[in-house]
Amino acid sequence: MAFRSLKSQALQTNMDVDYVISYRFANTDKAIAVAKFEQLVKALASIGLATEVRNGDMHSVLLFIRVSSEQHLFGEVYRSRVRDWIHGVRSAAPPKETRKALDTEPLYEAERLRIIYQLITNPVSEGGAGITPKEGEWTNVESIFALHDHAYNKDWIKKWSTSYFLNMEDLDEIRNRLGEKIAYYFAFTQSYFTFLIFPAAFGASAWMLLGHFSPIYAIVSALWCIVFTEYWKHQEVDLGVRWGVRGVSSIEIKRKAFKYEKEITDPVTGETVQIFPATKRLQRQLLQVPFALGAATVLGSLIATCFGIEVFISEVYDGPFKSLLVFLPTGILTTVMPILSGILTNFATQLSTFENYETHGAYETALTQKIFVLNFITSYLPILLTAFVYVPFGNIIVPYLDVFHIAVKPFAENEEQIQVPKTGFSINPARLRKQVIYFTVTAQIVNLGMEVIVPYLKRQFFSKYKQIQSDRAARSGGVAPDASANDPPEEAAFLSRVRNEAELDVYDVTTDLREMVLQFGYLSLFSVVWPLTAVSFLVNDWIELRADAIKICIEMQRPIPWRADTIGPWLDSLSFLTWLGSITTSALVYMFSNDGLGPDGNPSAIKGWALLLTIFFSEHAFILTRWAIRLAISKLDSPGRQKERRERFMVRKRYFEENLSTLEKIPKIAEAGGDVDRASLEEDARTASVKTSTVVNRFWARQRGWKDTVQIGRELIEKAAVERRNEAKKVQ
């Protein structure tokens, strides 16, 4: 009972801890470990952070950190806000008086944590402690993490798991707790989820009424894809303004790993800057081409092989164990594929590092692009193969498939069983649909399961492992290595909780984002094959959103709250997939119209020129439509945009008023009219007559003031009128 109360109390309080550093010295010499530890604490103290050390698990200590005095922190906050203003993130400068600035715009948790984290990690030159986990001299610093706010987490999950939709407040809440970058992920997924309702409903009815490969469905879904992509871009801006992060991506964070080639003095600022020649980087970037090709061939051939075997077994082979052997290729894929893509991803990372980018943003973009290529191949190639190779050219290819008979030879009783029938082989139109269903339902569910279960098992394993260790140690009669041995009882529960959180993984939002984008890809590329796709995704994503929340709360360390004003390079991936969709969908519709058997029930009857013409038209129709939709959406106004415009207007107004004072001093021309003007004219004349009066002076002196001009004008006009009358007379 008492324990339970302690436990729950432990979950309530965070002991005012801002960050915990897990310092691990398992394989470091004692003396060095101590020295480094001292260095660490000193560094933290030097930037005004209070520290407490406690024992950690398995040869590690936990260093608790908090800001020693709020007053200090406010200074940092003000600095960061001024920096934002100067980089144009906020249109107006924060009030000069700090306290006031914080009252008008209170500090939110994520902002606080971000600033402290930057304080810890920024280089000393920029007033930080320059502590870089696992890097350079800080190899012993295993991780820097904030403590979960369990009370909030509990409410969060409770609330979400009982509500169908997330409203703006929910997203704001996330932004306040976990920072804009993660908030953007949830905002995107939420918006995607909401948009999915339409294609789900329409898809369902299309499935019932229009059948497969319906052109109507194709058009509607393409339109939907465009609208969604473009509208999200519109929303992004809005959120950026709402959260006051519009343009943060332009504040570039230097990469510590960046290696400069030479130092030059910037022609603009006059400061010496470290540069890496763009040409040289370009050369390195060109390696992406062989990389992409290589990846395509490696993964492609693996997929193609398995595909071939599968076709062979399911459609040619008819010996024993067929029902079992059919799963052989799937088996190969599920085992080999992860390994391969793991290797390739690793390679992609190295390549991006080798490209040696100056800023985090550039680096992440480069990496994301490569990752996208890999995922594109692994996710879509199988379906593309079926649709555009197997179906149209099946009859030609299948006979050659007997190369794979070696795969099943051991099981076959006689040759006939593995002989490709010379004639009468007909391709299996259902295959494509089966495959799409597999990727859009089965794979998604598996994926979701993995996300939640794998980390869970991992944690289980670790705790077991620790258990065994401590037991062994106990048996060995050594000093009990149990970290919690001499914890102060009132802290015990809290500390054990922290020890657990120290073991958790670090959350990476991009993987979740990637998942969503790839899912969107199936919708835009292949949903015409099976209109129920969106329904499956709708269900999946409702759970996904909650599962991610749970994952962050329970299975990951509390993420460092970074800022962002976009989902970044994934946006381009979205646009690309939408575009590609316009090609694949139209092609599929043409090829598989009347239920997967080509125009006249036979794929061989597909006309090349007709297919290409279809693609040509649909693609250009797409480009045109997208342009129109973009235009229309750009016209839409929104609270965020209004807010921004208002702020801009206010700033502008203030500037103008500041300058008005000067403007007033200058006589407006309008003030000088009529006779004033006459006076000034005469003055001009006088000044002129000082020097000999010139033609010009005489020219302007003929009429004094506007009244004279009018007078002369009248005379001229009247004279002209007279002439006219005379002429008229003469004509008679």
Added chain:
Amino acid sequence: MAFRSLKSQALQTNMDVDYVISYRFANTDKAIAVAKFEQLVKALASIGLATEVRNGDMHSVLLFIRVSSEQHLFGEVYRSRVRDWIHGVRSAAPPKETRKALDTEPLYEAERLRIIYQLITNPVSEGGAGITPKEGEWTNVESIFALHDHAYNKDWIKKWSTSYFLNMEDLDEIRNRLGEKIAYYFAFTQSYFTFLIFPAAFGASAWMLLGHFSPIYAIVSALWCIVFTEYWKHQEVDLGVRWGVRGVSSIEIKRKAFKYEKEITDPVTGETVQIFPATKRLQRQLLQVPFALGAATVLGSLIATCFGIEVFISEVYDGPFKSLLVFLPTGILTTVMPILSGILTNFATQLSTFENYETHGAYETALTQKIFVLNFITSYLPILLTAFVYVPFGNIIVPYLDVFHIAVKPFAENEEQIQVPKTGFSINPARLRKQVIYFTVTAQIVNLGMEVIVPYLKRQFFSKYKQIQSDRAARSGGVAPDASANDPPEEAAFLSRVRNEAELDVYDVTTDLREMVLQFGYLSLFSVVWPLTAVSFLVNDWIELRADAIKICIEMQRPIPWRADTIGPWLDSLSFLTWLGSITTSALVYMFSNDGLGPDGNPSAIKGWALLLTIFFSEHAFILTRWAIRLAISKLDSPGRQKERRERFMVRKRYFEENLSTLEKIPKIAEAGGDVDRASLEEDARTASVKTSTVVNRFWARQRGWKDTVQIGRELIEKAAVERRNEAKKVQ
């Protein structure tokens, strides 16, 4: 002799005149004419402009205007510059002290004239005189124009006609005299001219070595088109910065003709604004679709008919007068086409007006787009017909051409002469090349001639007409209506010169721009047919540049110097033509490979799928390449961009320094380290112990200052080390 000196003097002096208003009252009642005239002069005087009136030609008076005192003008200049700064056109505010502002950045002629013109035309509410020539109550105000600077004009033309290239200074000069908008046209044409040298050289060698329809030429020319278009965009920005007009297009000038539907209070500024619902405008804009289709059908059918007749006569008919009759269709075209396109252009203008845009920019864009569509049809359709209808389907179509035999029936002696041979008709491959040559050489020369000669003849005619009139009047013995009758002798020459300039046309730069863009179109769409195209253009444009200069100097009134930071909507036309080129060129290359007779010497052998595949690949290659080139060019730095960055940096720096003072007041966290921190901690503890000391306080009180932390840490680490040793022992 005396006269000649007067004449030359007249050309030297402008009598300090800033603007001349030609006030015509030919068909207005005398009384009203006088009243309106008084109103006009009064309005001018009210904004501090000095006026002199003189007699004009044919029932008109000339009103000479100048700023009565420079001091007044400076105020206006300062105002306009502050406005620029507030709209972000200039990154820093002009020095508060006007005189200083004008010293650091002297007033250039175009700026002066622009500001005065705006002063005259701006609505009274904005401190102008609200005089709108030919509009509303100012119907009698025929034109407001500045006087040519003949001395400068002479040097200008002399200089240009003797130099091959224009350098930056020449363009700056134009900008200072005629304003940025015209300067941009010359800059564009100059840059285009320079770029032309490459395709001209390459084209010539391709013509000699590679023959027609060479894929190599096609690729190179496509690349060139992309590079030129993208590089010009890059240059535009640079020029914008150089001339200090970057972003002026965002300063929107309200259209006086704009009719608002309802007034609302702007949610942002709180001011009442007049709006016209976007939806309603969209409805009106949709009329563009029927308009475009209508124009296409009307012009298209005309062209098609003439084309048909021509084919019929030249390839079917073999009766008398054939050599003459061949010119029949050309005759029809040259007579009917201008009329038709005149009507359509007029219609386009009305449509754009009907769409009721709020700003001049939006209106011009809308109009330009429509004009482009018309010109696209008239310029390129004939060639497209030949290439993609006549050649591939000639054999099918020609037999039906005998509908045109009525056109020549009267001349035919017998039926055979107008009978389409049932068999053995072969299309004429040379036709396409002939046509391209016609459009890229003959038409260009004719065009150039028209530009220079027509206005000249017009002027001749007018002076004759006036002559006759005055003679008749003289015979009729009425008062001699010769305007110059009672000019003061010393002004006579000057006034007669002004009277001439009053008669001249108003220069419209967009027509010249259109010409260039359309010319570029031939290059990107069809130059593969005849690689010498660029050579012809190179010669043509060298003359064009000079001819335009002469045109502006001699045959047009001095243009009002408007500002601009781009060639505007024509940029989109350029991109579009480049894109389209990637399609037409590839198609032409495929269809006409081996000299205009299809793949195997017979157009009928063209494979639909192969053609489409070619187009598909080339188009996507194009999109990819353009993306790459865009990226590469965006990386290029330039003096202009550096200048801009420097200014931005300076402003930023100043802001930062302004705020630094505040920042200093706040204690940097870094200052508080080690023991200071300890102190603050103890203080915290004290404040805590006032209330009952909580778990949290005790947690943080265990280690006083960082030295304690280090101490405890050491102990923990050492203990762990000991354990490890024990374990190691036990294992043995």
